[in-house]
Amino acid sequence: KAIAESNRWNVTPNPGLLEEVNNLVEWPTAFNGGFDEKYLAIPEEVLITSMRDHQRFFFVRDQAGKLLPNFISVRNGNEEFIENVVRGNEKVLTARLEDAAFFYEEDQKHDINYYVDRLKKVSFHDKIGSMYEKMQRVNSIAKVIGNTLILNQTELDDIDRATMIYKFDLVTGMVGEFSELQGVMGEKYA
Numbered sequence: 366k367a368i369a370e371s372n373r374w375n376v377t378p379n380p381g382l383l384e385e386v387n388n389l390v391e392w393p394t395a396f397n398g399g400f401d402e403k404y405l406a407i408p409e410e411v412l413i414t415s416m417r418d419h420q421r422f423f424f425v426r427d428q429a430g431k432l433l434p435n436f437i438s439v440r441n442g443n444e445e446f447i448e449n450v451v452r453g454n455e456k457v458l459t460a461r462l463e464d465a466a467f468f469y470e471e472d473q474k475h476d477i478n479y480y481v482d483r484l485k486k487v488s489f490h491d492k493i494g495s496m497y498e499k500m501q502r503v504n505s506i507a508k509v510i511g512n513t514l515i516l517n518q519t520e521l522d523d524i525d526r527a528t529m530i531y532k533f534d535l536v537t538g539m540v541g542e543f544s545e546l547q548g549v550m551g552e553k554y555a
Contacts, residue, residue: 368397368437374425390441398455399435404462407469408553414543415461468538480533496532504528
């Protein structure tokens with residue numbers, strides 16, 4: 366709280382992360398670090414996942430709610446040599462963000478249809494086929510439901526499109542590296 370206030374940052378601690386960090390340290394010392402602003406071009410969900418889920422950092426926002434290239438973390442120990450701890454944590458996060466930037470750029474080199482086609486080779490279940498075949502079945506069911514609800518043609522077209530692509534991000538590099546972003550990256554790429 367003191368670090369956030371002194372920098373005029375807004376921090377909304379994730380209760381689960383706060384509890385996890387609290388249980389990981391015996392002598393907590395909070396510190397802040399940062400990363401290159403170029404990474405802000407990556408969807409913020411990716412940045413937050415890298416900080417919160419992979420590094421146990423608390424992300425920060427400015428007064429307007431914009432994600433900032435900074436974080437707050439907690440060291441188990443006193444403030445002695447804290448600058449080394451900050452640099453080390455920044456270095457680890459930068460490596461993680463480099464991976465994210467790479468996958469984000471690589472994924473965008475292909476269109477959605479490319480990824481949908483790759484789902485034909487992803488097994489959903491040995492006895493009932495691939496993820497692509499699952500999407501086909503969901504599409505058929507959605508059409509029946511849409512017609513039963515007497516949806517207009519635009520709504521039916523939207524449902525058709527959504528059910529034909531809703532699992533495509535499973536085969537993207539980003540979701541391969543950051544599995545917790547399944548669905549989120551599909552939305553971003555679509």
